[in-house]
Amino acid sequence: MIRMFAIVERELRKFFRSPALMLTAMIFPLIQLVILGNAFGGKITEARVGVVDYDGGPQALRVHEAFASVAANIRTFKTLRYSSDKAAQEAVRAGRLDAAVIIPPQFSRRVLAGENPSLGLLVDNSDQFLSGSVEAEMQSLTDALNQPQVQQRVVNNIAMEIVELYPYVDYMKFLLPGSITLAMFVSVMIGGGMLYIDDKARGVHEGFLVTPITRVELVLGLVSSGALKAMLAGMVLTLLGSLIAGLGVIFQPGALIQLALMIFATSFAFNAMMFLMMVRVEDPLVPRAMFGILNTLLYFPSGAVYPIAAFPPWLRLLARVDPFTYAVHGFKSVLLKEAGFQAMLPDLLFLLAIGSIALVLATRLFKRTL
């Protein structure tokens, strides 16, 4: 045991003596959290919509009034008057407008006569998100215009009432579980993968191999020191990230214990997997090259930045075996849902199981000779 702790002692002393490397590991996910958290997930406001009115009748006025109320209230878009549909179309194409509404001639007469009146909507669908928002807003406006002037006594339309389980979750909060997981991943990649292969290349491991340390002691020493570093990164990110994203859950002792368990299981699983991947690698370039690939392969399919429900089947399959998914899910249930220990238990068990399997395999594959 003393020999295993000597390995851990060496790694941690080095870690605390020159923390620059690990600080970078923590800063990267923090920056991502702040930038992505603010860039994505916002609601569209002040999109520019051109209006071409060929009608000018009383029903067209109702449309103008509806637009004015949107501009004054939820501000999804504001309107600009255009004289011809051609000019409006050009403006959309040139990017001066995001969409254009055409009120055709005879619109008012058709409405009153019940002759299938229609409004034209021209959207710039090169930006799906923006055009989708404008379309949705227009649809609801049209629905409102379709309401009869005089309400029926008994409403026989089906209505849906939406119940939100949690207080409003903005995108930054949604992103935080992923950022915490990412901090541990980066820490494992640098503190576990890269430093380990660099040590191998420098001949440091040769120095260990001529001592009586056993294979198990050496592997456990390396894995646990890497996991300790990752845990530290995870803890820092959980605390700072929760403060930045405005989550108060970290002030509850029960949640803190659950978070600590998740941080431990994630660090352990990631480190054991990393060690398994690196156990026979000699070239210091390999972990650097793998960094980007693994980052994309594990982080993005995990549901950390975009919901898994939107994935095609093959990507869902990847998400299902990706330990990142379980880490993100576990952190989400503690941080965003305060769902209790039971909710994160499956994630915890999955991470511990995959970590243990990786550790056993890595120990088997580890060569006690050069």
Added chain:
Amino acid sequence: MSEQTGAIRVENIVKRFGDFEAVKGITLDVKPGETFGLLGPNGAGKSTLIRMMTTLIPITSGRAFIDGNDVDADPDAVRRCMGVIPQALTSDINLTVEENLSIYAKLYSVPRAERRKNIDELLEAVDLTKWRDAETKTLSGGMRRRLEIARGLVHNPRIFFLDEPTTGLDPVSRVAVWEMLNTLKARRQLTVLLTTHYMDEADRLCDRIAIVDHGTLVALDTPANLKQSVPGNNVIEAQFQDPPGDWAERLGALAEVTSVQAEGSGMFRVLTGNGSRTTTELVEMAVHAGIAIRTLSVQNTTLDDVFVHYTGRQLRDDLVKPEAYTLPTPGMRP
């Protein structure tokens, strides 16, 4: 375990990597308390040999015993009784001198009280006591090498392996390392096996020297005996202005000359049994032929000559620029 006589004993040891045989059946026996030098050009197989002895790579066939322990059968016993200093400086530069030593003492499971005592003694011996709390990155190359030497001895081994202990050091630091090694060896009754590129180092430190080339042992004896085994006791190095094509043969015809080696740019290396007589004749011949002598030196045979004699090449071929170096001809060996 088997009965053994030496501190290090290697019997017909072979290492094969695929089809390539790096070590082709070497047998040697290092006596307790001896300092044994392993010389050879790069790629000769000395690193492979030392790695087999120090349990770092598996032995293909043959046997090796370190202090009576079979390397193949009981590697942990071997690891406990030997200290190994690799060629690369591997101490952690962010850790202090003492931390580096202490971590290795723990890797060898040295008990706490003994650890403290050993580290104190070793720091004293390698003259780093006042640097014990300094981070290793602040040390000079020579000091770092001394730290590595101390690190190899934290568990009081009886056998000490050093791979090129002074490579990359300035001459003053090299002498300091040699003195330290000699002191440590005497104080701790160490058996030392070292590899080196430097002939003066081997000459100065080693009781016996083995020359390895192409995976085989080509010579093994004391430095003095090895030097005597080379025909000729002196080496004349002379550089001539525009010597004629048959100059090497004419030099070879001088009295008591045993071999002549042309080294390019008019430089010749002449081995002779009688330095002063050959030199006199050489100068007379040059004057007679009207050829100017640019430089001339006469030395005793060194281990360098021994090395060239046994392996047919300079020890540090790789350090000599190819264009300045002419390949030895088959006829140059006496």
